[in-house]
Every structure is written in structure tokens, then in C-alpha cells.
Amino acid sequence: MITKRLYLAAAVAAATLASTAVAFAQPGIATNAVNVRSGPGTNYAKLGALSAGEIVDVQQCQGSWCYVDRSAGKDGWVSKNYLQPYQPSGNSGGGNKKPDIPFSFGMTIGPGGPNISIGIGNAPPPPAPVTPRVCFFKGNNYSGAQFCVAPGTNDPQLMGGWDDSISSIQVQGGAQVTVCTNFWYAGSCTTTASSQPSLGAYNNAISSFQAF
Known part of the structure; x- marks a missing residue:
């Protein structure tokens, strides 16, 4: 029974991985000053602000919000309306080749059956819900x-x-x-x-x- 569950879990994981749109870090630049928040929305706490022209690593996006990794200041979520792809000067281009995407796969067997966890890229865990x-x-x-x-x-x-x-x-x-x-x-x-x-x-x- 456990062996069958393992095979089933692996199959589900493979199907999930194949059907999930993979997000990966890519450089972006702030087009204007914008607040950095603890979650993807204006109802989340303000952690700081990006300054116009600040370069960040965009880790993932949800709807109209993206999580950014900053070299200085707190990481967090910003409106993607204030971000655009960053192209360093002198970049000769390299086609459409995407960087390697690190991922992790975990599976545990418990009383309720297999529990599968898949991590892709360097994206942070979803923010904890804010109490109204x-x-x-x-x-x-x-x-x-x-x-x-x-x-x-x-x-x-x-x-x-x-x-x-x-x-x-x-x-x-x-x-x-x-x-x-x-x-x-x-x-x-x-x-x-x-x-x-x-x-x-x-x-x-x-x-x-x-x-x-």
C-alpha cells in the first residue's frame, strides 16, 4: 500500500510540476518611488520603499504585485506597475535562454496519505494573512x-x-x-x-x- 502511495505521489508531483508556470528571479528596475509591503496588496504593512531607479531581483509575481529581493533595505512586495525589466548597459543579449531554475521536492507519508511539497526558484513562502x-x-x-x-x-x-x-x-x-x-x-x-x-x-x- 505504501509503495502504491509513493508511486501515486510521484505521479501527482510530476503532473503538478509540468502544469505549473515556473517563476524565476530576474533583474528589474523601479520606474518611480513605490512602497514595499509585507504582502501582495495595499492592506499589508509597509516595510519601506523603493527609490526611482533602484535595481532589484524580481522573485515572483501574483496578479499586479511582485516580490522583490533588494541589495539594501527590506525585501517585500511592490506593485508591478512601477517595475520594468533591467537591461545593463553594454548587454549584448543572449537570445531567450532562461537561467537554470533551482527546485526542491519533498514528500512525507502520514496517516492522511502522501504529503507533497514542491519549491521552485528562490520565491518566498506566501505571506501570513493579516488579521482584519x-x-x-x-x-x-x-x-x-x-x-x-x-x-x-x-x-x-x-x-x-x-x-x-x-x-x-x-x-x-x-x-x-x-x-x-x-x-x-x-x-x-x-x-x-x-x-x-x-x-x-x-x-x-x-x-x-x-x-x-
Whole structure:
């Protein structure tokens, strides 16, 4: 039975490898300044920023985001709209030959049957999901005193020194928040699904909120 499982696992692995589009590192250059994030989306934490003209190794891409390996600064995900292939000056070209692609193959047999793992190239593991939450800060750019809430938290009357004292809001993991300038969700209100380092007309003017 174990031998049959081994053959089955090997066959599945071979089929998977043959049908998977292989990603490999290739040099890229930032066309403009762009944020580096911990995952493929604006809801993930900011780790730093690429400067215009910075050269990186593009490890893999998911949709409109690519994971880059930097020679200086933290590695992470950036929007591929700000990347383009890098061609060093004096490059004589070499046809369409692709570099060798390192890969690893692992298989274990457990109570639930074969467990197969295939690693291709130098791509990092998928980022851990970010817990949905909304954080409020007394300073701009997510600085100063803060408190965080989970989706489903509502506060019709901000107290404890927070009424008319919020200057930036960080939104993570797909959460959203509606903020209002008066108690009980009255006055002027606005809803955001992305982090706001400054609040404009709502700066130091929020008196109630609903997170969802």
C-alpha cells in the first residue's frame, strides 16, 4: 500500500510540476518611488520603499504585485506597475535562454496519505494573512497614542481623551471603517477601506466610528 502511495505521489508531483508556470528571479528596475509591503496588496504593512531607479531581483509575481529581493533595505512586495525589466548597459543579449531554475521536492507519508511539497526558484513562502483590524492614532503617519479594534466594533461616543483627537487611521486585512464628526454617527461621515496617514477635514474631528 505504501509503495502504491509513493508511486501515486510521484505521479501527482510530476503532473503538478509540468502544469505549473515556473517563476524565476530576474533583474528589474523601479520606474518611480513605490512602497514595499509585507504582502501582495495595499492592506499589508509597509516595510519601506523603493527609490526611482533602484535595481532589484524580481522573485515572483501574483496578479499586479511582485516580490522583490533588494541589495539594501527590506525585501517585500511592490506593485508591478512601477517595475520594468533591467537591461545593463553594454548587454549584448543572449537570445531567450532562461537561467537554470533551482527546485526542491519533498514528500512525507502520514496517516492522511502522501504529503507533497514542491519549491521552485528562490520565491518566498506566501505571506501570513493579516488579521482584519482598524487602528486609530493621535498623530499623523500612525504615530503617537493608539488603539485598535476588530471589525464589528462600534463606538457612538468616543471618550477617554479620544474625542476630536484622531489624526491617522490604519486599516488592515480587508477591514473598513466609517467615521463621523458627531456622536451617534451624525454630522459629516466618511468610509475608508485603506490606511489614511492624515485625515484632512476629519483631523481631530472624529467623535464616533463603526468598524466592519
